[in-house]
Amino acid sequence: MALVGASFGALATGSGLPLVKVVALSAILYAGGAQFLVVAAVAAGAAPAAVVIGGALLNARHLPYGLVLADVLAGRWWTRVIGAHLMTDEATAFTTAELARHGDVAKARRTFFIAGTTLFVGWNVGTLIGAVGGDLVGDPNAFGLDAAFPAALLALTAASMRARLDRRVALLGAAVAVVLTPFLPAGVGVLAGLLGLIAAGRDPVRASETS
Structure with missing residues (x-):
């Protein structure tokens, strides 16, 4: 920092x-x-x-x-x-x-x-x-700081992505952000990554448990 x-x-x-x-x-x-x-x-x-x-x-x-x-x-x-x-x-x-x-x-x-x-x-x-x-x-x-900081954040958040649902949300959000960032104003692509939350709309494992 x-x-x-x-x-x-x-x-x-x-x-x-x-x-x-x-x-x-x-x-x-x-x-x-x-x-x-x-x-x-x-x-x-x-x-x-x-x-x-x-x-x-x-x-x-x-x-x-x-x-x-x-x-x-x-x-x-x-x-x-x-x-x-x-x-x-x-x-x-x-x-x-x-x-x-x-x-x-x-x-x-x-x-x-x-x-x-x-x-x-x-x-x-x-x-x-x-x-x-x-x-x-x-x-x-x-100094390679453009790669060091994302890598550090990934390491810090890894512990909170042990559940399959959490990993699915994170991967979808990351994919959306990576695809849209080159075409949107600074910061908007990252916000668009919140669309990854739609992966939490229906969790197949939880759905099977309640059925």
Whole structure:
């Protein structure tokens, strides 16, 4: 996470953004891919509305994340606000893996906040290092991060796909996302992967058990 944050910091300052704005983006927005989108769009002279809409589409996957983590983040309003800010792909994957193993909401809550805080700090420290170090970081694609992060998320979620129904949903969703992503705006293909849930519409095993 720190390495990707450093790549963002270097890219953002290289695009002409001042250090204060780069650090503020990571601390306040903290949206990973959406931050790269903002920098690229601003550098290309895109209209503010286009930047906002693009970022919203890219991060719309947090809507189902919020539904999955609703019980984990239940509590006082400020706990939910902080939890929403710390919600990332990785933190969600760690938490759902913990729920799949033990089903203990209290342990899952601790896992979420430990993972979320660690990732947040790593991202922001990396951003600062990249923004100050500039070109020393280089091209993030040279580190193979485009493959490393999906692989890590797959490993984290593997424990929750032991049931045949879960695997069927995941495979269908992944197939839909892979096919549609090249033809849709950023983030929409991933959202379309939610169509994989139609595989849960009728589970042949459960149907046979109830018949």
